[in-house]
Amino acid sequence: MPKRLPTVKTNTIFTGFLGNGGRDELGETKSDLDLNSKGDYQDLTICLNLLKTMISTVLHTDAHLFPPAETNVLISVLGLSVDAQHLFTYLAIHPDKWHRLPFLKSAVILSGDLFRIIEELCCPISNKMKSGVKSDHPSDSFWGPSNAGSQSLPSNATVGPSPLFPFPRPQPNPCSLCISDAGTDLRQLLQCMDLKELNKIREQLKIKPKKNKADLIDSILNFSATQRTVTDFFKAKAKAEKPKSQQERLREMVMLVLQKLVRIDADVHNILLRVHIAYFRSTQLPTEVLPRPLRYLQRKYPKYALTRADGIWENWEIFIEYVDSLRAEATIDGVLPSGDTEATSQRSPEKTTGKRRREAVDDEIEVKDKKGKKAEAVRKAEATKELLDEVYPRWAAHNSIKTQSDPVGPGLERFEPGYALTRTVHKGMKALKILKERSSELDVFNMLLDQEHWCAGLRGSWHSRNTSILAEKMKDGAAGGAIRAARAAIKDTTTNLIYQESIFATLTKLQKRLQEDSVHIPEPTKVSAVVLEAMSTTEKKKACKWTRPDDDSHEMTIETLVSEHYLSDFQRVMPGNCFLTTLFTLLFWDILFMPMTGAFETAFQTCPLDLCEDTFFSSRRDAIELRLSEIKTGHAADFLQIHDKEHRASKVAAVGVRWDLCTRKDLTHWGW
Template identity: 25%
Template sequence: MSLLDYWDTQRPSVKRRKVATDEDQERPSHRKDNTPTEGKELNNIESPGMDMPDIYQLDVQLETADAPSNSQTELESSLPAIKTDTEAIEEYESSQQQEDGSEPDLHGRLQNGGWRKGRSSIYVDAFNLALETVLDEEAHLFSEPEMEVFRQWRDLSYEAQYLYVRLFLRKTSAWHRVNRLGYYSDITDMSRAVDDLRLWHGLPSTNSPSENGPSENGASLMSSHGLEELRGEFRFADETSDIDTLEAASSLLLLEELKAFAKDAKVQGKSKKELLAALRRGSQEQTGLDWTTNATATNRVSHFVQRILDYTGDCIRLAAGPRALFERVHLVFYRSTEWTEKSLTTIILAKIARRNFPEYVVCRESSIFPSREILLEFESALRTQYRIDNMLEFNGAPTTELLEQIRDIAYDVYPRWKALLEQEQRKEENIYEYGEGAYLRRFSPAWVYTRIIHKGLLPLGRFKDYKEEYRLLCELLGQRLFHPSRRGAWYQRKALLEEHYMWALSAFDGRSEDNQRKHWRRIALQTCETGLEDPYCHLIYHYDLQKRITKLERALKVVKREQHDFGHVMLSKPVERTVEGIRIEREDLSGAAATNEVTSRRGRPTVWLNEREDNSECRVEEMCLGWYQDQDWKGYHSEGGIVRTLFSYLFYDILFTYVPNVFQTPFQTCPLDLHTDAFYPTRASEINHRLVEITNGAAERLIRAVHAAHAPSQPCAIGLDWSFELDDLVEIARCFRGEALAAVCKVMAQEYQQRGGGIPDLFLWRVDTAQVMFAEVKSENDRLSDTQRLWIHVLTGAGVDVELCNAVAKEVRVVR
């Protein structure tokens, strides 16, 4: 039985910690105390409608398609919003102590809430929960030596396990000074816990592969990426004597400590990097005498290392083999590499919160990684992808050498990518039911290889190898299984190459230069048309493709009656509106008002006087909302909260319909694939049918039905804020044109994670004119972000009015 089966949300009541309520997380009133801010700072995204001759800009835009919000795992993103800070954890642990002094096992703690301070920890329980769940359901992914490591782990003392988990959660392979570890409230004998982790344990022989053993390909993958197959013997942690490099030893010192050490060695430097370089130069110029070895000259590096270790005392580092193994366990459990300390604690704290959750079928199948070989290749591909990301994102502008490396890596994985494409296509045709494979494919090595091939387009564009770039773009668009959210950008880039470059890189076949250019412009026109017809081309790319079509038809002199007419989606610029109010400035301690420079206020929220209510202080959005209310508008300052609530109401049944593997715990607020580009294609038929219903005016009926069925229990469903009044939601549904509401919902269904932020601040509606409007409020310190511009394009393209409300101070009052 899986440990997940012990997570019964109806277990007997015990004392529980206080958690943040849904209203605390996002209140749809005129206040902005807890309004969400996700996605508001994507300032590198290019505005729609602009040509992108440099594919690197395209790549920056596309990275948001896969980036998890705040580095959350998909499992963590599906859990309800709760407090997970240190105070919450300590309060929880103290509330779960056993009064009779007994020590329950992990099952007992998860099922009955039993706890014993100093003998169990939420960190250790969460770590063991992940391990036991994986071994219960997916033990076939691990070899016999690895299973022995797990058995030895269970035999470790609690304090040794606690120390290991806390070091493991730091997600680094760094050395740590034992005397600076802390954890004394949970570890009474630190030296014994350290010694337990350093004990050597034997492993069974692997002369012949067992049923769970690695294949030759799997073993080669591990070795090629620095992961050695466990064999012979192992230990959980390394000891101080394993430190043999100056870099490793110096990492144990703070900068000031290293400076003091360097001063004694008569070298200088301002940073650790400079000091290390100086120490290394000094070690090459001098030699020291080691009198314990018959006065043999030794390199001063060893001398420096020993001096540092004499100063730091005993040190510890998690051994590479078991650490990599446990990382693989968490990869399997979370279906992600983005797990953190918060991921481990949230999954237990969410369960203890004891909220109501929507009804759905929990399904955690072992078929996501069908074999150990596939898991190892997936992990290997992720490490390769991580290397490429480091080259592009953490080393400044990529050099020619780095771009060549990225190109070579892309070519290395290309043959394997093609082979896996054929395999996945056969699965789609013969094994998977319609749409079922969309989420499972995210765990195929081909998913990662597709992204690596996409990354390989960057150097080709920089090196002006447009013909090869065009060939790869055609292959990427020729498959429909991986990264569908990128298809719109691939169409854009392909059309750009066809319009500007391919005429000179392909055979003329007897055409003149002018006719050759026209020929490729017609092909570019066809590419844009195909993109608009592609159901997987997301709506946010349609405007750019439509603009290019209009441009190409003008260049080709297409007769008026044969031109495309996009008048129904032509974007109108948001109306500029100015609202005057009284701004409040605080007087600083020196008695001077903080109004001397605009830069002193940049990035800080401004404070205004709410003249229309009680002359209290308020945010600029509330001040502007009051002005609109005086003009007979109703409204909320929700920054997308009302849009997310409407989406959850209208798609409630589709969100929680059965799809294999997307509901893996009983306390999720959404399917795991909602924040991915697999959500829409997996449910394309149901979503498109619902969009038609909304277009035909069924929104009010759907909202009333969901409210009647679920409002009494108020289950935690993502985005759904039950504090919105039903009457307001019904009025909004009546005022919102069906086509416009369907367009907004389609964007949310296609890109929920990326488009959850950037929605204008104010949502307004008028019953007398059956009209809805969005207003983005800006004070003098603010400017539009790229995600906000994208939403303005989407809304105006759907025929929804949008205003840019500029708050201007008619008076500035200085208060103490």
């Protein structure tokens, strides 16, 4: 058993993890007020206020990114009545299904008549522009030279249209904000009904029972395909009218049950998604109009200079190209799993009992078969390669027109289409590795490494893989530039420490193999290792227990073993990584929230927008290097105390900071 913790220690060691305790990756507390039991948005007033803020801000600062038809849509949303705005917000949050009248009455609290509100949402959109709103929309096609910006492809580009990058560019022009059940396909109407309601329709039509909903809908549709009711036939004959078909009669029967259906128009939803991208300056394709969960009324945000950067996207063409690039990245993410691409994504068997459990275990064993595993990986890799074949020419075209001077300002490269396409090509390269297309890999890596303006943080992984492929070719007797590539990788200042050590080891082996004189290259800094002696008590890798050589009677986990080793000199706390992230934020608080173009675009930020991008360091290099030198000279405690004293009392929500677990005493008691 671990020794009892001493009351006072001069140092602290962080071991183990207690889980996130209901916190997200930013160290922020989730509240029951954010989401209800179904995971839906709960407070529509908060959602509506945010939606109106997004639309108003975009119309004021980024109206040139939306053509007149789309601008009319956004103005129409702001011009709705209060009840209609609440209902529209609910429909925008849940865009993928039809909504029935009884369910809407229970989900949305409205003061007016629901039928009237739905009619307001489904009425034609006015073509009149509100005064004061200007829209610099494109007059020519995407390839037209009159609108070609610094980030868009020129008119003589050789890259043709593709499914991911269609041409001509579709411009949404919805007739109304929402659509009703009029003209809706009969199958969709039946899918909106539950099994009990479908069985009532089946009984009226004298159809045999079915086991599941899908078969029941098929039988109802097949029965009504060509039938006509006898009653309607004679009524129509007496009145010299065309008799109703069974499908028309079925639609009447269904609508008597459903009463009314409504959903947001798909084009309107796509416009709102682009509003999300423009407002939040998103670098990933959003799946929802509003971020989830919403905690805007529960936080106190840091003080920073809120400025909306001008000219991030010069015109509609560049913005649409950027959105398509994000969509291409999301498409590849959905085909090729993240992590180890040579292993298929597998799910553990369900926790069942008896026969079902044995069947689940047998299925898992079968999936883990090497041949099936490899075949699944190859299938996904081939699908990804097809997407890569579309993306790579597009990326190469953007790379050819990119200059070293940044037209949008320092640190804003992440908003260029080429930046998103670079990430996409990087992810697609994993497919070539699985398919063992080494020559294609080398060609792409040469192109990626030749450019230095996008995704500098990925260059270390490109160097590492490029060197490995060239080393393999040398094993086969082929002359290659593995040594030259390894030297260039080590000298590249963007190659991080994660890859430097492995590349240096590869370089040493290659030089010994060719009996070549070693060129003096400084060896990467190595972290000193602490060796612990212990014996494993079981062969299982998971839940493995360990014992000390001098005491084999007490089994313990690896975390406890490490903790006991340090207990004589350190105090043990178990907050996970949040202690380190809290230290980082407090040491660099003023640098994190310093004015920077494109860093603080909304009022709801706990960190700069580019914190997770490789442009974060390059745009603040001087300030960060100065702070590191100040920390080395013993001023870390000063920065900790200043920022902690200023922000702890008000519990300011800053990225990575956990005021509850990380006390001021623990943070400043490190012997700085």
